Amino acid sequence: MSYDVVVIGGGAAGIVAAGRAAQGGAKVLLLERNRSLGKKLLITGKGRCNITNIGEIADFIENYGKNGKFLYRAFSEFFNQDLISFFERYGVETKVERGGRVFPATDNSQTVLTALQKYLADNGAAVRYDSRVAEIVVSERTGSDKKNTKLEVKGIKLKGGDIVESGRVVLATGGLSYPLTGSSGDGYEMAHRLGHTIAPLRPALVPLETKRNFVKELQGLSLKNVEASILVNKKKVASEFGEMLFTHFGISGPIILKLSGLVCEYLESGAEVLISINFKPALDQGTLTGRLLREFKASGRKALSTVIKNLLPQKLAPIFVELAGIEGNKKCSQVTAAERNRILELLTDFRLQVKKPRPIDEAIVTRGGIALDEIDPRTMESKKVKGLFFCGEIVDIDGATGGYNLQAAFSTGFLAGENAGGLL
Secondary structure (H helix, E strand, C coil): CECCEEEECCCHHHHHHHHHHHHCCCCEEEECCCCCCCHHHHHHHHHCCCCEECCCHHHHHHCCHHHHHHHHHHHHHCCHHHHHHHHHHCCCCEEEEHHHEEEECCCCHHHHHHHHHHHHHHCCCEEECCCCEEEEEEEEEECCCCCCEEEEEEEEEECCCCEEECCEEEECCCCCCCHHHCCCCHHHHHHHHCCCCEEEEEEECCCEEECCHHHHHHCCCEEEEEEEEEEECCEEEEEEEEEEEECCCEEECHHHHHHHHHHHHHHHCCCCEEEEEECCCCCCHHHHHHHHHHHHHHCCCCEHHHHHCCCCCCCCHHHHHHHHCCCCCCEHHHCCHHHHHHHHHHHHCEEEEEEEECCHHHCCEEEEEECHHHECCCCCEECCEECEEECHHHECCCCCCCCHHHHHHHHHHHHHHHHHCCCC
């Protein structure tokens, strides 16, 4: 078998890479280890598929942290409006929700996958399922000075022993998150065997386990309009405003997921990491103190636990009072100034010590991957192996929630496919 381009991995990035390469007239083979394409794509956004965000490029870059600048070229070639127009051409209407998140109007990720499959079919890309790649076949290529040698792609070898000849291979095997969708990390091993550096792999956008047992009693409690901050050695290093969720093991929700990558890095360094929750971030200390005094004055004969329920969700109130070290049945008129200060402190600095992140297979994305200084950002081609391209989650880039990770997958897939297919 011989193809112009072989793409390994049928996720969002791999499908776009294969379709774009075929669109330019290349003979393309897409290899997928599962019996169907896009298994992880189908579960993104809780099955609704948050395909992108309407923010500007500068906003996007900020949401990938220190590695975001690598994506400038990919975004200049294929960005959010290009993606929205692409799906509209394939009959997928989109809608914009809170935070600029873009979803298919159907609220069904299958709509997105069906459009991508049609893109492959329309451009004549071949798809082979149940195909596990054992290795990327390369040869040494001597430079014009007859001194420097460089590896050059010759094709791939399948687990069953079949050889597929090709001078260009796109590696789009994904990360380590959600392994049941096919993301087993074997792409990292293939790249490493060819001399590529793999930045440490760790979970990103992952729930956090905490050390306090009371979180089990709060399981299912969702908090809105709160601020969560990371405290390392009692110093605030980052914070996010929005929604969070208590679980049976600790905490999750949008703002916790966004902070989790940084939490994992500090935990790996051996630091003690706390999450501080401010239940009333919209109120400054003076305003919050005044409100608490008014509540106590108006409810002098009522039990403290009753008044706390006016300030916090009912499920949280008894635990809050216990942590404040005050009897819940104590009358508000009897609460001392010192006790009132403890309440104020807990309302704005409710601390939970992080024990560890949940396992990487529960993470939405993987942090780490193919080192960016070994990839040409203009083409997504390896600087070490001629004819080898990378795209999607296998690259050392991960973004915040809100459509950023899928856009990065689509954009890098487009750029890799365009260059692998010879469209310059």
